[in-house]
Amino acid sequence: MSDKVYNRLSVVRAERNVTRRALAxxxxxxxxxxxxxxxxxxxxxxxxxxRIAEFFALPVEALFSLQPFRPLTxxxxxxxxxxxxxxxxx
Amino acid sequence: xxxxxxxxxxxxxxxxxREEGARWHATRGRRAAWTAAHVLLTAATPAVFPLSGDNxxxxxALLVPLLLAWCVCTGVLNASTRGLLELRARVxxxxxxxxxxxxxxxxxRVQLACLVAVLGALLxxxxxxxxxxxxxxxxxxxxxxxxxxxxxxxxxxxxxxxDEPEDDPVAARAPQAG
Numbered sequence: 523m524s525d526k527v528y529n530r531l532s533v534v535r536a537e538r539n540v541t542r543r544a545l546a547x548x549x550x551x552x553x554x555x556x557x558x559x560x561x562x563x564x565x566x567x568x569x570x571x572x573r574i575a576e577f578f579a580l581p582v583e584a585l586f587s588l589q590p591f592r593p594l595t596x597x598x599x600x601x602x603x604x605x606x607x608x609x610x611x612x
Numbered sequence: 613x614x615x616x617x618x619x620x621x622x623x624x625x626x627x628x629x630r631e632e633g634a635r636w637h638a639t640r641g642r643r644a645a646w647t648a649a650h651v652l653l654t655a656a657t658p659a660v661f662p663l664s665g666d667n668x669x670x671x672x673a674l675l676v677p678l679l680l681a682w683c684v685c686t687g688v689l690n691a692s693t694r695g696l697l698e699l700r701a702r703v704x705x706x707x708x709x710x711x712x713x714x715x716x717x718x719x720x721r722v723q724l725a726c727l728v729a730v731l732g733a734l735l736x737x738x739x740x741x742x743x744x745x746x747x748x749x750x751x752x753x754x755x756x757x758x759x760x761x762x763x764x765x766x767x768x769x770x771x772x773x774x775d776e777p778e779d780d781p782v783a784a785r786a787p788q789a790g
Contacts (some may be wrong), residue, residue: 541783551705554694557777564707 527565528587531556533594534578549573615702625703628695637692639775646688647770653682654759686766693769715769722768726760 535545542560546553551570558564566574566586575582592601617625637643657678664671690698696712704712730753738745 536782539782539785542777542780543783552694552708554777555705555707557780558707558774561777563774567706570706 525565526562526588528562528590529559529585530591530594531574531585532560534580534585535560538578545574545577548577617700617703621700621703624695624699628691628699630691633688633691634776636688637770643689643692643770643773646685646692647767650682650685650689650763651767653678653685654763657682658755658759689766689770693766693773696769696773697766711772712769715765715772718768718772719764723757723761723764726757730757 535542542553542556546556549570550573555564555566559566571582571586575585578585596602637646657675660671660674660678664674694708696704696708696715701709701712734745734750734753737749
């Protein structure tokens with residue numbers, strides 16, 4: 523069984539303009555722990571993952587996954603060349 | 613049990629997370645060097661007692677600077693772990709508690725090896741020498757084991773500590789954000 527948990531925490535944090543320290547304080551963790559999670563060096567407990575998801579008002583699966591995340595642009599506009607893609611050719 | 617942080621906890625948490633001396637222990641190499649210095653100072657400090665003999669002035673002249681250096685070094689080591697072994701469990705998060713557990717487990721194993729090595733050395737000395745192992749040697753060995761038992765978890769925690777996460781782009785963009 524893979525012990526790797528993928529996350530898009532840094533992307534969401536940057537998008538919402540939340541610092542590591544602010545997030546850490548809100549969820550009751552150390553700011554280094556947030557950094558370790560973002561770097562994939564630490565897998566948060568379900569409790570911490572849920573608290574982080576609650577802070578961003580997102581479902582936990584939007585932030586954490588056992589499979590690598592697709593790029594956000596692919597999810598919004600579809601992968602280049604895919605039938606449902608709404609991307610415009612350059 | 614009341615698990616709310618006390619004023620003491622909050623103060624210690626703030627002290628252990630001060631950023632002023634962060635670059636002193638920013639890299640793995642620097643942390644290893646501080647740990648090596650701490651091991652040397654820990655060994656040197658009790659060694660001044662037999663070295664100075666009955667000379668009280670010499671004892672003080674050697675002991676005071678060594679103790680001061682040892683205290684500074686211990687502070688740097690504690691700061692590099694962000695108080696992993698110094699803070700109470702109620703102010704540590706789940707990763708820190710797990711890391712503290714790993715440091716204690718590793719220290720326990722290393723300490724066991726130290727105990728076996730010292731016991732073997734003492735038994736060997738007992739067999740090889742005519743007069744046997746003296747009380748002074750036994751006391752010195754016990755004191756050395758006591759010091760390693762006390763400080764090994766700190767040394768191991770420092771050596772296991774990962775570098776700080778890279779600079780936070782959000783904080784750099786808007787320091788007041790959050």
